[in-house]
């Protein structure tokens with residue numbers, strides 16, 4: 001098929017697009033966008049995610065996006081060595097975790113979780129007597145429990161299910177709302193499906209009991225009943241002395257006091273966290289939303305980690321954040337790469353996965369702060385970035401490392417310089 005000129009006669013109204021095969025959709029998209037054959041062939045290579053599977057995961061599939069998975073070494077978590085697969089497009093992220101973990105390898109990270117409880121919210125408006133309605137709902141706890149548990153007998157058999165009901169009276173722009181929280185133990189599932197089903201099932205009853213109108217029935221990503229925690233000690237001699245320790249603490253104090261800095265500080269934490277969440281096929285946006293909402297829980301956005309000097313004068317770091325991740329359901333279960341990553345991690349519970357992820361977040365943050373408080377991140381970052389630039393300039397094989405090295409030595413990591421260096425190398 002000859003692709004039309006880009007921008008000519010293009011309509012995004014493609015009837016039955018969703019019913020077509022990935023191949024047919026690719027052809028349509030290629031025609032729309034004027035893609036050349038090489039680009040279309042590139043899109044057709046679905047890598048290690050079989051096309052029929054990809055086509056079932058989301059709608060209107062035409063291709064897959066490959067992101068490298070790197071493995072973080074040196075991690076010891078609760079006394080057990082683990083290799084942590086991390087899927088990320090950003091250089092230095094994996095190296096940062098390896099470095100932080102190496103500097104505390106002897107003792108490693110200690111972790112815990114607050115539970116595996118998820119929250120579903122049901123919104124009721126126009127309730128005539130909100131305070132009494134709240135009590136009417138609380139009185140029906142047993143009935144609510146049996147309706148919720150009946151939605152997911154398997155979850156109940158596995159030890160999960162409804163745990164509690166809470167009712168909040170909320171002042172809003174649209175008047176008073178009665179917000180019911182279902183607290184559900186979702187065990188090894190992330191739990192979105194389980195709690196959303198329960199919320200939808202209970203909603204008509206809530207409408208009846210409150211006398212109001214029910215609109216939203218959906219989980220909360222502020223999963224603050226599912227906190228994961230990790231802490232570690234970095235000995236002074238391992239990190240380069242008291243001034244490094246003090247620099248890291250000062251960096252933390254900066255983030256704790258300033259949302260502009262805290263956003264970047266937490267972004268670095270999420271570099272590590274989201275990479276493991278993605279590698280295991282979990283919902284990275286759910287975890288990101290939960291993390292940032294938790295960071296603002298006291299009304300001002302702040303740091304997810306803390307650093308202190310312990311009784312021995314060493315650096316004591318800790319992290320606590322919601323981590324709604326699961327082992328069953330969703331992409332985790334069907335994506336073969338996610339399954340392979342879970343095998344590498346050797347986790348058999350969602351709780352253990354959350355604990356490992358928390359430790360990775362802390363490790364990531366430690367390395368970022370250490371670099372920022374000392375040499376800065378550009379030297380380390382640029383070494384890796386230089387390789388990307390070398391590749392972009394056309395370097396292949398051994399040329400990549402060689403060109404990158406020259407760029408770093410000259411302290412000019414730019415594509416035009418890389419092209420020049422490559423040209424000289426090739427004579």
Ligand code: MEV
Pocket residue numbers: 090264265266267268269271368369372377
């Ligand atoms: C870059 O992706 C992450 C950092 O900016 C994190 C931080 O500043 O703490 C280095």
